Amino acid sequence: MNEFGSYFRKRREERRQSDRRFSLRQVATRAGIEPSYLSKVERGEEAPPSERTICALAEDLGEDPDLLLALGGKVSRDLQLAILRRPQLFAQLIRELNDLPDHAVLRLVREVRDGAW
Amino acid sequence: MNEFGSYFRKRREERRQSDRRFSLRQVATRAGIEPSYLSKVERGEEAPPSERTICALAEDLGEDPDLLLALGGKVSRDLQLAILRRPQLFAQLIRELNDLPDHAVLRLVREVRDGAW
DNA sequence: ACAAATGTGTAGTGTGTACTACACACAACA
DNA sequence: TGTTGTGTGTAGTACACACTACACATTTGT
Numbered sequence: 001m002n003e004f005g006s007y008f009r010k011r012r013e014e015r016r017q018s019d020r021r022f023s024l025r026q027v028a029t030r031a032g033i034e035p036s037y038l039s040k041v042e043r044g045e046e047a048p049p050s051e052r053t054i055c056a057l058a059e060d061l062g063e064d065p066d067l068l069l070a071l072g073g074k075v076s077r078d079l080q081l082a083i084l085r086r087p088q089l090f091a092q093l094i095r096e097l098n099d100l101p102d103h104a105v106l107r108l109v110r111e112v113r114d115g116a117w
Numbered sequence: 118m119n120e121f122g123s124y125f126r127k128r129r130e131e132r133r134q135s136d137r138r139f140s141l142r143q144v145a146t147r148a149g150i151e152p153s154y155l156s157k158v159e160r161g162e163e164a165p166p167s168e169r170t171i172c173a174l175a176e177d178l179g180e181d182p183d184l185l186l187a188l189g190g191k192v193s194r195d196l197q198l199a200i201l202r203r204p205q206l207f208a209q210l211i212r213e214l215n216d217l218p219d220h221a222v223l224r225l226v227r228e229v230r231d232g233a234w
Numbered sequence: 235a236c237a238a239a240t241g242t243g244t245a246g247t248g249t250g251t252a253c254t255a256c257a258c259a260c261a262a263c264a
Numbered sequence: 265t266g267t268t269g270t271g272t273g274t275a276g277t278a279c280a281c282a283c284t285a286c287a288c289a290t291t292t293g294t
Binding site: 033034036037046047049050053 | 280281282283284285286
Binding site for chain 2: 064066067069070073075076078079080082083084085086087088089090091092093094095096097098100102105106108109112113
């Protein structure tokens with residue numbers, strides 16, 4: 001039920017194939033946490049870390065923070081702040097997009113990005 | 118710096134003009150919290166309550182939960198879950214919409230609602 | 235063979251969140 | 265005038281979050 005740990009471990013060990021610096025201990029140290037803690041997190045014995053720590057881990061591994069945060073069940077604070085600025089507007093939009101299939105949302109994202117607005 | 122309390126108090130006292138049942142005590146009791154706690158929340162001496170309690174208060178007062186949650190600095194869990202299902206897509210969309218003015222976002226919301234997708 | 239590095243087990247900690255319980259003084263109301 | 269209701273002050277609590285500290289056995293590198 002906690003995908004964060006297993007996903008992160010898998011990714012870390014992949015990178016480790018080609019670079020010894022991606023041992024659990026070294027990654028933990030660079031991210032500023034205790035190795036024993038990361039060990040428990042990777043095995044799902046502990047819940048996913050804080051946003052701050054997840055981002056540090058993501059950067060070290062070269063992973064997408066948004067994806068890793070999502071696996072940890074968290075929405076990054078900056079996205080939350082964007083929503084909080086216009087709560088009703090975003091609430092309505094997100095709830096409606098939730099019923100649409102991926103390709104529709106993707107198309108929408110592209111159109112917004114391409115400045116059709 | 119905490120708008121939740123003052124806004125809620127204002128709203129509650131407005132409703133109280135025409136209905137004595139909207140005293141602090143009665144609202145608190147119906148929402149399932151202690152009056153002294155609501156008193157502190159309204160005066161900003163305590164941080165805004167949990168999502169659960171905010172929603173109970175919103176329903177009692179007939180306020181929009183999303184707005185009240187936003188004033189409390191929170192994004193409702195169901196919105197978060199919608200985002201977590203497609204984290205990268207939503208992250209990109211929200212960040213881009215954040216730079217656009219209200220009317221542009223509003224227009225987008227309307228088009229999605231009207232099923233142009 | 236020996237030192238260095240690795241992953242993990244146990245135990246404990248500080249901080250924040252979200253409240254409760256109870257007492258008090260004051261006001262309205264009947 | 266007494267009871268009922270009102271807002272507020274003080275004190276305290278249960279629980280979860282996000283870790284740390286350190287020891288240990290095992291594995292790896294030279």
